[in-house]
Amino acid sequence: MKYTTLLLIIIFFTSFRPPETKVYICGSTGSKRYHFKETCRGLSSCRSETVKTSLKQAQGLGLTLCGWED
Ligand SMILES: [Zn+2]
DSSP: HHHHHHHHHHHHHHHOOOOOOOEEEEEETOOOEEEEEOOOOOHHHHOEEEEEEEHHHHHHOOOOOOOTOO
C-alpha cells in the first residue's frame, strides 16, 4: 500500500512538470513581439513594464518573435 502511494507521487511529479518556455513581452498594448531574453534590445525601447508569460500564451495573442533574437 505504501509502495503504491510512493509510486503515485513519483508519477505525479514526473508527468506534471510544465514544459512551457517563458518569454517576455512589453506591457504596452501596441507590442506585437515576444522576447526570450529580458535584457533584449527590443525590450529596452519598451516604455511600460515587461510582462513575463508563457510562449504558448504569447503566440496565442498573435505575437511574433522579436527581430533582435537569435
Ligand atoms: Zn527581443
